[in-house]
Amino acid sequence: MSSQKSTADAAAPIAASAEGAPTAGPKMPTRERGRARVAALLAAAGAVFAEKGYDAATMTEIAARAGAPIGSLYQFFPTKAVLADALLAQYAEALMALLATVEARAATLSPAELAADLLAVLPSLKVERAAAFALIDARPDMVAQQGALRAGLRRGIAAILRAKSPALPPERAAAMAVTLLQMMKGAAALGDEPDLAHGREALAGLEHAASLFLKDALG
Amino acid sequence: MSSQKSTADAAAPIAASAEGAPTAGPKMPTRERGRARVAALLAAAGAVFAEKGYDAATMTEIAARAGAPIGSLYQFFPTKAVLADALLAQYAEALMALLATVEARAATLSPAELAADLLAVLPSLKVERAAAFALIDARPDMVAQQGALRAGLRRGIAAILRAKSPALPPERAAAMAVTLLQMMKGAAALGDEPDLAHGREALAGLEHAASLFLKDALG
Amino acid sequence: MSSQKSTADAAAPIAASAEGAPTAGPKMPTRERGRARVAALLAAAGAVFAEKGYDAATMTEIAARAGAPIGSLYQFFPTKAVLADALLAQYAEALMALLATVEARAATLSPAELAADLLAVLPSLKVERAAAFALIDARPDMVAQQGALRAGLRRGIAAILRAKSPALPPERAAAMAVTLLQMMKGAAALGDEPDLAHGREALAGLEHAASLFLKDALG
Amino acid sequence: MSSQKSTADAAAPIAASAEGAPTAGPKMPTRERGRARVAALLAAAGAVFAEKGYDAATMTEIAARAGAPIGSLYQFFPTKAVLADALLAQYAEALMALLATVEARAATLSPAELAADLLAVLPSLKVERAAAFALIDARPDMVAQQGALRAGLRRGIAAILRAKSPALPPERAAAMAVTLLQMMKGAAALGDEPDLAHGREALAGLEHAASLFLKDALG
DNA sequence: GATGAATGAGTATTCATTCAT
DNA sequence: CATGAATGAATACTCATTCAT
Numbered sequence: 001m002s003s004q005k006s007t008a009d010a011a012a013p014i015a016a017s018a019e020g021a022p023t024a025g026p027k028m029p030t031r032e033r034g035r036a037r038v039a040a041l042l043a044a045a046g047a048v049f050a051e052k053g054y055d056a057a058t059m060t061e062i063a064a065r066a067g068a069p070i071g072s073l074y075q076f077f078p079t080k081a082v083l084a085d086a087l088l089a090q091y092a093e094a095l096m097a098l099l100a101t102v103e104a105r106a107a108t109l110s111p112a113e114l115a116a117d118l119l120a121v122l123p124s125l126k127v128e129r130a131a132a133f134a135l136i137d138a139r140p141d142m143v144a145q146q147g148a149l150r151a152g153l154r155r156g157i158a159a160i161l162r163a164k165s166p167a168l169p170p171e172r173a174a175a176m177a178v179t180l181l182q183m184m185k186g187a188a189a190l191g192d193e194p195d196l197a198h199g200r201e202a203l204a205g206l207e208h209a210a211s212l213f214l215k216d217a218l219g
Numbered sequence: 220m221s222s223q224k225s226t227a228d229a230a231a232p233i234a235a236s237a238e239g240a241p242t243a244g245p246k247m248p249t250r251e252r253g254r255a256r257v258a259a260l261l262a263a264a265g266a267v268f269a270e271k272g273y274d275a276a277t278m279t280e281i282a283a284r285a286g287a288p289i290g291s292l293y294q295f296f297p298t299k300a301v302l303a304d305a306l307l308a309q310y311a312e313a314l315m316a317l318l319a320t321v322e323a324r325a326a327t328l329s330p331a332e333l334a335a336d337l338l339a340v341l342p343s344l345k346v347e348r349a350a351a352f353a354l355i356d357a358r359p360d361m362v363a364q365q366g367a368l369r370a371g372l373r374r375g376i377a378a379i380l381r382a383k384s385p386a387l388p389p390e391r392a393a394a395m396a397v398t399l400l401q402m403m404k405g406a407a408a409l410g411d412e413p414d415l416a417h418g419r420e421a422l423a424g425l426e427h428a429a430s431l432f433l434k435d436a437l438g
Numbered sequence: 439m440s441s442q443k444s445t446a447d448a449a450a451p452i453a454a455s456a457e458g459a460p461t462a463g464p465k466m467p468t469r470e471r472g473r474a475r476v477a478a479l480l481a482a483a484g485a486v487f488a489e490k491g492y493d494a495a496t497m498t499e500i501a502a503r504a505g506a507p508i509g510s511l512y513q514f515f516p517t518k519a520v521l522a523d524a525l526l527a528q529y530a531e532a533l534m535a536l537l538a539t540v541e542a543r544a545a546t547l548s549p550a551e552l553a554a555d556l557l558a559v560l561p562s563l564k565v566e567r568a569a570a571f572a573l574i575d576a577r578p579d580m581v582a583q584q585g586a587l588r589a590g591l592r593r594g595i596a597a598i599l600r601a602k603s604p605a606l607p608p609e610r611a612a613a614m615a616v617t618l619l620q621m622m623k624g625a626a627a628l629g630d631e632p633d634l635a636h637g638r639e640a641l642a643g644l645e646h647a648a649s650l651f652l653k654d655a656l657g
Numbered sequence: 658m659s660s661q662k663s664t665a666d667a668a669a670p671i672a673a674s675a676e677g678a679p680t681a682g683p684k685m686p687t688r689e690r691g692r693a694r695v696a697a698l699l700a701a702a703g704a705v706f707a708e709k710g711y712d713a714a715t716m717t718e719i720a721a722r723a724g725a726p727i728g729s730l731y732q733f734f735p736t737k738a739v740l741a742d743a744l745l746a747q748y749a750e751a752l753m754a755l756l757a758t759v760e761a762r763a764a765t766l767s768p769a770e771l772a773a774d775l776l777a778v779l780p781s782l783k784v785e786r787a788a789a790f791a792l793i794d795a796r797p798d799m800v801a802q803q804g805a806l807r808a809g810l811r812r813g814i815a816a817i818l819r820a821k822s823p824a825l826p827p828e829r830a831a832a833m834a835v836t837l838l839q840m841m842k843g844a845a846a847l848g849d850e851p852d853l854a855h856g857r858e859a860l861a862g863l864e865h866a867a868s869l870f871l872k873d874a875l876g
Numbered sequence: 877g878a879t880g881a882a883t884g885a886g887t888a889t890t891c892a893t894t895c896a897t
Numbered sequence: 898c899a900t901g902a903a904t905g906a907a908t909a910c911t912c913a914t915t916c917a918t
Contacts, residue, residue: 651867
């Protein structure tokens with residue numbers, strides 16, 4: 001959560017402060033500007049990738065949308081692929097952070113509550129997820145990253161399950177994590193269609209199924 | 220070429236066998252030849268899109284892989300986008316046909332059997348699905364097609380539910396269809412990772428959850 | 439000689455005929471146009487490489503100077519390096535053809551005449567040589583081509599020496615060829631400086647030295 | 658770096674030793690440090706130009722190889738072209754110095770010895786010559802420098818001839834210098850191909866021819 | 877109609893040079 | 898003065914689409 005949020009926080013406010021700030025100097029101190037620029041570039045990249053997909057997204061547009069010259073973009077991300085990797089890594093980190101918070105409180109949650117919490121993880125990073133999916137689907141060589149991301153998520157979910165029910169055999173937890181991850185993705189997909197006819201009930205249905213699944217296995 | 224065959228087989232033969240093929244000569248009637256060529260082109264397009272993604276796929280390679288001249292490709296599909304649309308439509312049609320067969324026998328199935336049948340629909344068209352997803356993810360303007368496809372699937376699933384339980388209120392069936400579609404997508408995703416650690420158990424888990432969900436709602 | 443000349447012949451006249459020809463059709467027959475275009479492209483490439491060197495020469499300028507769209511240039515020469523290779527190969531072929539004519543009449547020549555003929559070979563392809571040198575010097579990976587070219591020239595010169603004096607041991611002929619090639623290059627260099635102060639006498643001096651060298655060795 | 662040392666040694670030490678170096682402290686006086694840095698930069702530039710050619714050589718790499726910040730490079734050489742010019746001037750100076758030593762002992766040498774000494778001049782600065790040629794070939798606007806260099810060499814050779822045979826008419830010496838320079842370049846070219854088949858004999862052949870040429874003209 | 881050569885707009889990336897610190 | 902981050906013009910190459918044959 002932290003790094004993801006920081007990106008969003010770092011990107012938007014900066015533009016705002018640049019316009020409304022009291023400082024008359026036309027340019028921010030270099031170091032800080034570098035940090036802000038990276039954040040802005042990542043944010044812009046995320047947006048453009050999400051909108052157009054990896055291939056159709058152009059480095060020029062990403063730079064332009066970040067208000068940065070193309071040379072600056074390449075100073076920080078020497079390749080389109082590197083930029084994509086950075087974005088994906090950032091998303092992965094954010095996801096893992098969210099899972100960590102769920103794990104922290106897992107022991108105190110009922111199966112139904114745990115199910116709800118889990119299904120809420122993916123939908124909470126809507127924009128980032130859109131970008132991440134655009135990257136994953138468009139780049140064959142990125143399948144490795146994708147696998148690492150999935151593996152990390154599964155590990156995180158399994159850890160949550162064991163935090164909730166320490167007696168659960170690790171193998172069983174791993175298998176359940178795979179199932180739950182799919183349901184979490186389903187919840188995310190529903191979240192991406194806000195004006196879906198029966199979205200609310202469908203999400204409730206998924207939560208219900210997950211809850212039953214957890215109750216069944218965790219006792 | 221081999222991998223496309225299933226696509227071609229699924230799409231073309233139906234039409235072909237419907238007309239019959241009396242001519243055995245080396246030069247098929249133009250109509251028939253046109254049909255075969257279209258099928259080959261679509262199959263090639265599906266394979267190339269699935270392998271490289273929409274943007275990286277080139278019209279030249281698609282034509283070459285179908286053994287057709289590029290001009291011929293443009294004769295039938297005046298645009299890359301049109302070709303993608305046709306491919307997606309073909310996939311949608313195939314999916315709907317599968318759902319129709321499930322609907323036909325829905326009344327005779329137990330909830331568990333119905334769950335298993337439903338979750339088996341998406342994984343059965345692996346290659347086509349890969350192509351379809353490549354298209355959907357890479358082309359923002361294709362979201363509309365995607366929405367239509369999903370809507371069609373939901374309608375089909377709802378129809379199955381009502382075939383199984385005629386007393387089910389249409390609204391309820393619609394909402395359940397949304398939930399079930401997500402679980403079906405989960406099953407498909409699992410099918411795409413053949414060497415996944417606990418894939419077998421995870422799929423069973425999904426089927427179990429779906430089965431419970433159906434039993435709960437359909438009695 | 440033949441292929442080199444044919445390039446020059448093919449490139450210039452075509453432009454002329456295109457402008458002054460009786461045909462009103464705006465475009466020549468495709469096949470022939472292809473041939474002419476390749477020749478024009480090679481000629482333009484030679485000129486631009488000679489003028490600016492390999493790196494500074496831009497594919498865009500080469501195409502423009504040949505009156506061809508950039509896409510056409512890439513249709514025939516998929517890479518700048520390939521274009522350079524083709525140019526070098528053409529130059530090599532032309533040189534070898536010239537040497538062959540010298541070889542044919544070698545037996546009838548006096549040492550002084552042979553020296554003069556040899557020293558006249560390189561200066562006769564001034565423009566092509568300029569391009570070839572620009573390529574050789576700028577591209578480390580082209581050193582191989584360069585070596586092949588030199589080896590070919592040495593073989594050709596040695597063959598001439600043996601044609602003149604069949605009794606000459608092959609090893610001796612080979613060594614002499616190396617020496618003579620350097621003197622031929624010197625003559626070419628002199629030819630590149632037309633307004634050089636004592637160029638005429640210097641060339642005579644080189645010929646004299648070569649003549650003595652030949653007389654000494656061939657009797 | 659090692660290969661450049663000879664360059665640095667040839668250029669810098671002369672000036673350095675002329676001033677003396679009394680300060681042993683870790684921070685040399687600015688002047689001296691500047692001199693050392695310039696020498697290092699020139700050496701690095703020579704190496705990089707020789708390796709990659711003028712265009713492919715980047716100012717950044719040159720600075721890095723000299724262990725200097727890019728800003729420092731630009732402090733001394735405000736332009737890549739200026740840097741190239743300086744390098745060429747340094748090479749010219751080194752060549753002229755070598756010729757001067759030959760001139761000093763010219764009167765005491767036999768024609769054969771003089772020929773050998775002259776043909777040894779260019780091969781002795783192999784690395785520097787490589788860099789110089791890379792510059793000359795890649796930059797059309799550098800032809801002027803190249804001409805000046807050649808003119809200087811010819812003057813130096815003519816001076817040697819007159820030192821050897823004071824009675825030689827200046828015009829005749831000038832013409833002979835042109836011829837001899839070409840043979841010297843041939844010797845250098847042979848020196849650049851160390852594993853050439855008959856290189857040794859070929860070099861001997863060149864020396865023989867030059868020796869005959871000198872004997873003929875100088876008596 | 878069928879074919880495939882020709883076209884040129886569009887893209888990622890590099891690097892000389894500047895200038896704020 | 899010294900530094901190295903920032904800039905943006907420039908370049909090789911691709912590919913959807915057209916149209917002469």
